[in-house]
Amino acid sequence: MSIKKLKKDVFNDLVAALIDSDQRVVGVKAKGDRFAFGDLESADELRLDYDVTLLPPKKFMLPQMETLLKYEVGGEYKSAGEAPKMTLIGVHPYDLVAINQMDEIFAQDEYDKYYMNRRNNITIIACDVVTPSKNVFAGSMGTATVDKGYDVLLTDMGDSYLAEAATDKGEELLAKAAQADDASPQDIEARSKVWQENKEKLNKHKLNCEPGDIPKLLDKEEVYDHPVWEEKASMCYSCGSCTSVCPTCYCFDVQDDVEWNLKEGKRWRAWDGCVLENFATVTGEHNFRKQRAQRFRHRIFRKGKYVPSKIGGQIACVGCGRCVTACTTDIANPVDIYNRLLEDVKI
Ligand code: SF4
Ligand code: SF4
Numbered sequence: 143m144s145i146k147k148l149k150k151d152v153f154n155d156l157v158a159a160l161i162d163s164d165q166r167v168v169g170v171k172a173k174g175d176r177f178a179f180g181d182l183e184s185a186d187e188l189r190l191d192y193d194v195t196l197l198p199p200k201k202f203m204l205p206q207m208e209t210l211l212k213y214e215v216g217g218e219y220k221s222a223g224e225a226p227k228m229t230l231i232g233v234h235p236y237d238l239v240a241i242n243q244m245d246e247i248f249a250q251d252e253y254d255k256y257y258m259n260r261r262n263n264i265t266i267i268a269c270d271v272v273t274p275s276k277n278v279f280a281g282s283m284g285t286a287t288v289d290k291g292y293d294v295l296l297t298d299m300g301d302s303y304l305a306e307a308a309t310d311k312g313e314e315l316l317a318k319a320a321q322a323d324d325a326s327p328q329d330i331e332a333r334s335k336v337w338q339e340n341k342e343k344l345n346k347h348k349l350n351c352e353p354g355d356i357p358k359l360l361d362k363e364e365v366y367d368h369p370v371w372e373e374k375a376s377m378c379y380s381c382g383s384c385t386s387v388c389p390t391c392y393c394f395d396v397q398d399d400v401e402w403n404l405k406e407g408k409r410w411r412a413w414d415g416c417v418l419e420n421f422a423t424v425t426g427e428h429n430f431r432k433q434r435a436q437r438f439r440h441r442i443f444r445k446g447k448y449v450p451s452k453i454g455g456q457i458a459c460v461g462c463g464r465c466v467t468a469c470t471t472d473i474a475n476p477v478d479i480y481n482r483l484l485e486d487v488k489i
Contacts, residue, residue, distance in 0.1 A: 277463030
C-alpha cells in the first residue's frame with residue numbers, strides 16, 4: 143500500500159470533493175473551545191489539530207439510541223438499523239484502537255449485524271495527534287500510535303500530510319488527490335520521529351506498570367476487597383459520565399415498546415453504563431451490584447480483566463483521558479486506581 147505526501151490545500155480539495163459527493167462526511171469541528179465529531183459542510187470546518195473530542199467516534203457505529211426491529215401482532219417483524227455509507231475524518235490513534243477492540247467484540251459470540259453493517263460502510267481517515275489533551279495517557283497504554291483499522295492515516299508534517307493508505311478504499315481515495323508525490327525515505331523517517339515523540343507527549347498520567355500486567359494485578363486475591371474501592375466510591379455520584387464518554391464502553395440496554403393500539407411495537411437499544419444504579423437490576427427488583435463501591439470496582443475490572451479476556455489481553459482503556467476530565471469528583475482515572483493498587487500489591 144502507498145504512502146503519499148499531500149500539500150494541505152490538496153487534502154482540503156479532496157475533503158471538499160467528498161462533501162460534494164452523495165455520501166455522509168463526518169469530521170472533527172470546533173464546538174466553542176472544545177471539539178466534536180459532526181457532519182462537515184465545508185472542508186474549512188475540519189480541525190485536525192484538535193486535542194480530544196467530547197464524545198468518541200463510537201457513536202457512529204453504536205448510536206446512543208437505535209431501533210432494532212419493528213413488529214405487528216400476527217405479522218412478521220421487520221429488522222431496522224440503517225448503515226449509510228460515510229467517511230469519518232480525524233480519528234486519533236487511541237480512539238481507533240478502541241474501534242478495533244469493538245470490531246472484535248461485536249463480531250464474536252453473537253455477530254451484531256447492526257454494529258457491523260455500520261462499521262463496514264465507514265471509511266476511516268485517521269490522524270496522528272498534533273495537540274495532546276490535558277488528561278491523555280495513551281503513551282502509558284501503548285495507544286499513542288496505531289497500525290491498523292484505518293483506511294488512510296494522516297501525519298501532520300507542517301505544510302503537508304503524509305498519507306498512508308492501508309486498504310483498497312484508502313488507495314482509491316488517495317488516487318483522487320491531484321499532485322500527490324510518493325513519500326521519500328526522509329519523510330518516512332520524519333514520521334517515525336513524530337510517532338516516537340507522541341509516545342512521550344501523550345502521557346499526562348503515568349501508569350507504574352506495563353498495561354499487559356493489569357489483568358495479573360486484578361487477579362491478585364487482595365485486590366477484590368482492597369480499600370481503594372470504598373475510598374473512591376464514597377465520592378461517586380453514579381452519574382455515568384465516565385462510561386458515557388468512554389470509547390471502549392459498549393454496554394447497552396434493550397427494551398420493547400408496544401404502541402397504544404396493542405397491535406404494533408418496536409425493540410430498541412440505548413447506551414447503558416455499569417456505574418449506573420440500575421444497571422444490574424433484574425426481574426423482581428434484585429440488584430446484584432447495589433453498592434456504589436461494587437459498581438465502581440466493576441468498571442475497573444471490566445476494563446482491566448473481563449474485556450481483555452475476550453480480546454486477547456488488550457486492555458479496554460485506551461488512555462483517552464475523557465473520563466478523567468468528565469468526572470466532577472476526580473475519581474474516575476483508571477491510572478490513579480491501578481497505581482494505588484500497585485503501592486500495596488506485588489505483581
Ligand atoms: S466515577 Fe465520576 S463520572 Fe463516574 S459515575 Fe462516579 S462520579 Fe460519575
Ligand atoms: S477508561 Fe477513561 S481514559 Fe480509559 S478509554 Fe475509557 S474514558 Fe478513556
